[in-house]
Amino acid sequence: MRDDSGAESADSRLAARLASLRAERGWSLDELSGATGLSRSTLSRVERGELSPTAASLGRLCTAYGLTMSRLLTEVEAEPPRHVPAGSQPVWYDASVGFTRRSVSPPHPGLRGEVVECTLDPGAAISYENPPLPGVEQHVWVREGTVRINVDGTTHTLATGDCLRFRLNGPSRFHCPGPDRTRYVLLIVMP
Secondary structure: OOOOOOOOOHHHHHHHHHHHHHHOOOOOHHHHHHHHHOOOOHHHHHHHHOOOHHHHHHHHHHHHHOHHHHHHHOOOOOOOOOOOHHHHEEEEEEEEOEEEEEEOOOOOOOEEEEEEEEEEEEOOOEEEEEOOOOOOEEEEEEEEEEEEEEEEOOEEEOOOOOOOEEOOOOOOEEOOOOOEEEEEEEEEEEO
């Protein structure tokens, strides 16, 4: 897909990158389906750009490829600048969940950290079966609202101003119990 200027869209670049990741590993759609639990049909449609992946399906793909979601989304951007003005920070929205993800400080070659601003609508929940990379360090700083985060089988309830820090080695879940939306900053540090 191309935008009005003729440039390839971010969705098209994401689809192409997902297809190239599978090709680089020499995996068939069936093999990727087995690794992610996503149907062969869904994977094919995502790689052709006919279907935009949900947060959960993109999380499963990132786990299979050993990438953080931020790293993958940054790979489909043109060379990331050092200065990232607010208006050019990549924003990704999953309407099926009510989850918005703004890459405030996208990953950059040679840097291990990144900053992401996330917003969950009331009642929204995102679950990740596995970390993209075991041992990835995360710091979650709640800027507004309440969020329940389950890590290593323990649920932590964070309110405005609270911070939770951990190394991610298993499943995780982020849930906004409401009644208001939750906005939090996620700092990711690669192992």
